Amino acid sequence: MLGAGFVGKDGPMPDLARDLAAVVGETNVLVEPDLRAPFETDWTGRFHGPALMVVRPGATDEVAEVVRRAADEGVPIVVQGGNTGLVGGGVPAPGVAPLLLSTVRLTRLDQVDTAAGQLTVGAGVTLGRLQEAADRAGWTFPVDLAARDSATVGGMVATNAGGLKVVRYGPMRSQVLGVEAVLANGTVISRLGGLMKDNTGYDLSQLLVGSEGTLGIVTAVRIRLAPSQPEKVVALLGLPATADCVEVAAAMRRRVEGLEAAELFFQDGLDLVVRHAGLPAPMSREWPAYLLVECAGAADPSEGLFELLADLDLPEAATAVATDPAGRQRLWAYRERHTEAIASLGVPHKLDVSVPLDALADFERRVHGVVSGAAPAATLVLFGHIGDGNLHVNVVGPPDDNETVDDSVLRLVADMGGSISAEHGVGRAKARWLSLSRTESELAVMRAVKTALDPSGRFNPGVLLGDW
Numbered sequence: 027m028l029g030a031g032f033v034g035k036d037g038p039m040p041d042l043a044r045d046l047a048a049v050v051g052e053t054n055v056l057v058e059p060d061l062r063a064p065f066e067t068d069w070t071g072r073f074h075g076p077a078l079m080v081v082r083p084g085a086t087d088e089v090a091e092v093v094r095r096a097a098d099e100g101v102p103i104v105v106q107g108g109n110t111g112l113v114g115g116g117v118p119a120p121g122v123a124p125l126l127l128s129t130v131r132l133t134r135l136d137q138v139d140t141a142a143g144q145l146t147v148g149a150g151v152t153l154g155r156l157q158e159a160a161d162r163a164g165w166t167f168p169v170d171l172a173a174r175d176s177a178t179v180g181g182m183v184a185t186n187a188g189g190l191k192v193v194r195y196g197p198m199r200s201q202v203l204g205v206e207a208v209l210a211n212g213t214v215i216s217r218l219g220g221l222m223k224d225n226t227g228y229d230l231s232q233l234l235v236g237s238e239g240t241l242g243i244v245t246a247v248r249i250r251l252a253p254s255q256p257e258k259v260v261a262l263l264g265l266p267a268t269a270d271c272v273e274v275a276a277a278m279r280r281r282v283e284g285l286e287a288a289e290l291f292f293q294d295g296l297d298l299v300v301r302h303a304g305l306p307a308p309m310s311r312e313w314p315a316y317l318l319v320e321c322a323g324a325a326d327p328s329e330g331l332f333e334l335l336a337d338l339d340l341p342e343a344a345t346a347v348a349t350d351p352a353g354r355q356r357l358w359a360y361r362e363r364h365t366e367a368i369a370s371l372g373v374p375h376k377l378d379v380s381v382p383l384d385a386l387a388d389f390e391r392r393v394h395g396v397v398s399g400a401a402p403a404a405t406l407v408l409f410g411h412i413g414d415g416n417l418h419v420n421v422v423g424p425p426d427d428n429e430t431v432d433d434s435v436l437r438l439v440a441d442m443g444g445s446i447s448a449e450h451g452v453g454r455a456k457a458r459w460l461s462l463s464r465t466e467s468e469l470a471v472m473r474a475v476k477t478a479l480d481p482s483g484r485f486n487p488g489v490l491l492g493d494w
């Protein structure tokens with residue numbers, strides 16, 4: 027017997043919804059427009075499109091059955107985790123009306139294997155819950171980002187998320203020992219055994235890392251944990267120029283043990299955060315550029331950090347330091363709250379790029395001219411992960427569908443030997459420019475892989491490879 031949820035405002039629901047209700051339960055097939063709405067627009071508000079329905083399977087075999095039944099009907103599938111992605115990959119494109127498969131009910135969280143420092147976790151588990159589970163077991167999960175309470179493990183695998191600690195631990199890819207996933211024909215591959223050594227051919231798990239939902243639906247992941255580093259110090263440095271931040275960060279990478287993060291922001295972004303979040307200014311005067319670093323270890327890493335700062339002898343610099351959790355969090359807020367502060371100005375064009383480290387200061391200087399040339403009235407806010415050569419170029423002002431500024435910035439990045447996507451992925455936002463970062467031979471291989479795994483192009487159409 028079908029409930030009221032199956033009679034949509036636009037009339038009776040498609041047969042597929044009834045079939046899928048038998049698989050995942052009636053309350054997990056959302057067909058009403060107001061129930062679908064939160065899944066149909068991305069975090070930035072720039073990307074949106076209607077879904078035929080939202081389906082929330084609760085187990086891997088349910089995902090496989092949903093995929094098979096959608097395939098029988100020729101219905102494409104868009105996969106969504108926490109919907110914190112910033113390149114429009116997890117929401118439908120206008121005019122496609124796919125089935126939106128939400129992973130939020132895939133919340134398996136196994137016991138930590140304390141001997142191996144590993145655990146198996148469902149794709150829908152949030153980063154925050156994974157970090158808590160690791161902490162409780164005396165380990166740490168070292169990938170960290172400000173969207174930790176919503177971003178899911180599956181989404182982070184699919185985008186190969188980077189975040190705040192790549193400089194020490196690498197991105198999500200480095201923490202993935204194996205993946206379980208449902209392929210487009212409904213078969214399941216499962217590599218959750220946790221073997222540290224396993225040279226038996228193509229690494230299918232790593233192929234799915236960074237595939238942005240175009241090759242398979244990740245349902246569970248075998249995660250590698252890291253030893254916990256309980257003693258931490260955070261320092262915020264005000265410096266005269268971006269080049270100084272690059273130089274100090276490089277010296278720290280070479281000489282300070284336990285450097286976990288090296289982040290960059292500027293006075294305009296700081297002013298915005300202070301205003302938006304109601305925080306006090308961190309320093310008694312303004313600085314052209316700010317470098318935030320965190321070091322962590324089993325023993326207090328402050329001394330090594332202070333020694334280096336003394337050696338560097340930076341007469342024109344100011345430093346704020348914190349070792350206690352509340353103080354560290356206070357300093358981190360100036361960096362972490364940039365994303366929400368920028369979003370408060372309007373719908374941002376978010377251009378996450380990387381350039382060679384020795385070109386970063388020059389890129390920062392040139393991008394101002396490029397943005398003011400392409401969009402004279404726009405607001406530009408830059409910040410990023412300086413340790414990884416990764417800058418976030420945020421432009422607020424141009425209409426959502428005007429790509430002039432995106433085009434100009436991404437071409438500058440390519441001209442300077444950089445990547446059009448450092449850590450957020452390509453999604454729908456940058457598919458048009460993929461050839462700026464990938465050769466035609468590479469694109470041909472990528473298309474061949476896509477064709478082999480998803481010949482009808484039903485998973486995340488338009489994402490990453492465009493209309494390949």
Ligand code: FAD
Nearest residue numbers: 107108109110111115116178180181182184188189239244
């Ligand atoms: P979604 O947004 O739901 O999806 C993202 C992509 O992954 C889509 O293409 C989707 O189809 C695909 N996908 C999702 N789940 C699966 C699955 N189970 N199987 C296959 N494909 C799937 N990113 C960084 O890299 N570094 C940062 O520092 C960072 N900070 C952020 C801070 C804020 C405040 C916000 C809002 C975002 C930030 N992000 C950052 C971006 C975002 O959090 C990451 O991209 C994250 O990995 C997305 O996870 P999600 O579960 O929200 O995925």
Ligand code: MLT
Nearest residue numbers: 172362364365378410418
């Ligand atoms: C960050 O580093 O905070 C994120 O990648 C989010 C963003 O780019 O806004």
Ligand code: ZN
Nearest residue numbers: 189411418449
């Ligand atoms: Zn980032």
